[in-house]
Amino acid sequence: MYIIDRRLNAGGKSLPNRQRFLRRAKALVQRAVADKAAERDITDIDASAEVAIPRGGVGEPRLRRANSGGLRDYVLPGNKKFVEGDTLERPPGASGRGSDAGDGEGEDEFRFVLSREEFLQLFLDDLDLPNLAKRRLMTSEAFGIRRAGYSVTGSPPNLALTRTMRNSLSRRIAMRRPSATELAQLKEKIEELENGPPESAEKLTSLRRRLEEMDRRSRQIPYIDPIDLRYRRFEPVPRPVTQAVMFCLMDVSGSMTEHMKDLAKRFYMLLYVFLKRRYRHVEIVFVRHTHEAKEVDEDTFFNSPETGGTLVSSALVEMKRIVAERYPPGNWNIYAAQASDGDNSSADRGTCTVLLRDAILPLCQYFAYLEVGAEDEGHRIGFATHKTALWQTYEALVEAGSEIAMRKVNHRREIYPVFRELFRRRSDPVEQGAS
């Protein structure tokens, strides 16, 4: 008998099959994922999920006998009172009983759990960050260090021991440096002869001479020679900037309802998850404003009530200040998403335009403006007919050639489509960036 411990074998043997399954059912799973995402809390969008897809889409048909019709019989255990010839009412739902029904075939949905990675992969599939071209053009790059072979010079901590000893060994063999065992054997033999009969004196002398010769040789040929030394070599490699900062700007004046804030929060969450998959390191800055702007933590940002007028430019100024202070654009990819109900004081319009066009937009990889409306507003008056002050400001900017992504959202279910639309993979991103 053999006992074999297989526990250390690489797990995930089913992983390739699982991936094939997901790919096959991709369209179905993607729809399920979108549904799931819509009903999910923002905080756990970034977790694994159970999804259900129609069974027919991934069925494995077999030639089998039908579940109903025809003459059927069963042998059952546990008879209590029946005698031969008794009749029983047919149970409702036909005769699905018996061994013919395969396991679980009755269910019309196939349920399984997607891991966090798989969920996000499907959730954010074929979305892409716009304006990546800009990132490529950026000159200032961070440098990393990478192993690059061996060199003959270097500092002692970088000594490549195995390589050095290998060189030393081959050199010693090539130069015929006597080894320790050889010397020991010879000495032993001489000792033996010294205690032995006197007639071996001649042999003894020759052996002694040989020992002397070997000693000399091992003194002349060093065990480790500077020639043998090898050091691990490192070289600096340029690394593209892989950190991003995301600015969340939000109007928290009295006109913003809880519903609107919730819409904004959902959008920010999606953006955060998305950035996180593209960049190794993502920071978030929350800037909220009424007639003056302040950087706050997440909880305050979403939950603490505030009153006051509305001055959008204050938030832009604050953002500009924070960028200048902490996030040099050379090292950071800057994303900004602004949410507002569209109110702004009319005096602020000029300041906003100038700030955005000359200061903020050139810093940003991407600037999205999300106008949130009341839940029932979309049905009553389309936004085409009614344009808010801020919308008009930004629209003018866009017409003048600035790049602002603008969308209006009234309902929770629109968040996901709007997000997808904003980040849909363009057919030719380079061209897009150049235009």
Added chain:
Amino acid sequence: MMRRQREGVLFDGPDWDFATIQRIYDAVEEVASGDLGLDVYQNQVEVITAEQMLDAYASTGMPLLYRHWSFGKHFAAHDSVYRKGFMGLAYEIVINSNPCVSYIMEGNTATMQTLVIAHAAFGHNHFFKNNHLFRQWTDADGILDYLAFAKNYVARCEERYGQAAVERLLDAAHALMSHGVHRYPRKKRPDLRSEERRERERQLHQEQTYNDLWKTVPGKKRGHNKKTDEEHLRALLELPQENLLYFLEKTAPRLKPWQREILRLVRHIAQYFYPQRQTKVMNEGCATYCHYAIMTRLHDQRRITDGSFLEFLQSHTNVVRQPEFDDPHYGEINPYALGFAMMRDIERICRQPEDEDRQWFPEIAGSKDPMGVLKDVWANYRDESFMLQFLSPRLMREWRMFHLVDNPDEPALRVGAIHNEQGYRRVRQSLARHYDMAWLDPDIQVVDVDLAGDRRLELHHNVFNGILLQPDEAEQVLQHLADLWGYGIVLKEIDPSTGATLKEHTARARSPFC
């Protein structure tokens, strides 16, 4: 030394290490080979984690199998159910190979490991090695190598012809897998050498017995008894043929060699599992009976503690639980329960027969050698014949079995037979038929090919009891079949008593494999 080892408990508490497993194995082997006289392949016990067990589930228990999305689907389903805690994992999986591989889970307690080794490494192993179906149809020595070959071959085909093409072919082959087995041994095709020898012998005989006079005897006209062309073609195509995969592999006109080879792989794997489907009750019954006997013996010898024995009894009773038909947990007859009950019953008949048993089982009643009888049973029967022979009236009474008939022409269900003198044989016959694969799988055969015309393939389904094929699935399978065949097909569902066609399915090759 040996004596000292035999005494004393094997383990104390739930923890185990590899030395414990070895000790357990040695003790179990002593009982299994010594007292029970089981004859097993060499064992290989592999310790795996829960995750690896799920992996094994997904690939139908095989340690290695080619890649296909359906295995991923099964994995996802098991994984989901397991995580929610709806399903415990099996304690073991055993593979019919030589050496016989049993997987045991690392999470099992020492008692469970003892049970698992007794159950799988000896019970199932004995059955695999001795049952005639396994001996005849499976190649335990070669299966692992064959699976490795299959996996590599499919992977190579994917590299060469693209994953999509291979996947589509496997989908089609899997759809026909249940009709890809030989149920009877085929006639051996004579090889060239023996043909030549026969020809030579015949000629020699003719030369030796040559007599010129025979020329003068008037003979039959030549070419009179020749078969018609049609019959000749049918014989060439080996029609009628119920092994659809075999038929396609050998005769589908447009398949490439690699496609035929993949059909062959799937067919071989289906054939390998065919005996298991036919012997579920016996196989589990044999293993359960063995583990029960071994564990009891070990307890009698004081080699496992009372606590361990109680733990064993608890999981044993769970395994052989049979809810009654009106219990909400009733699914179907539990093969472990029925198998175990029948094996114990045979033991009882051998040891303490009653008059009824003497009448029903004259050959074995009171034979005093239950192990001999059981071993003979395990070697020579399959579920259907086993039940037909050995389901005793007493057991039917204990289980209170009854036979229920659902006839669409009658307004209600009818109790056809119960556990009484008039009913025993009918109950037994009906139960046995539920384990007869030829009865469970629809009987579908290729009967004709229109070789002179549009090469349309004709299949017949011989309908039993008016139960037709599941129409939506049949349609999909037939589409696969048409694509494999490369031309149109028609499947007629025929009532064998009247010869009337009840239903007709047709399919055209939409995107034939070629």
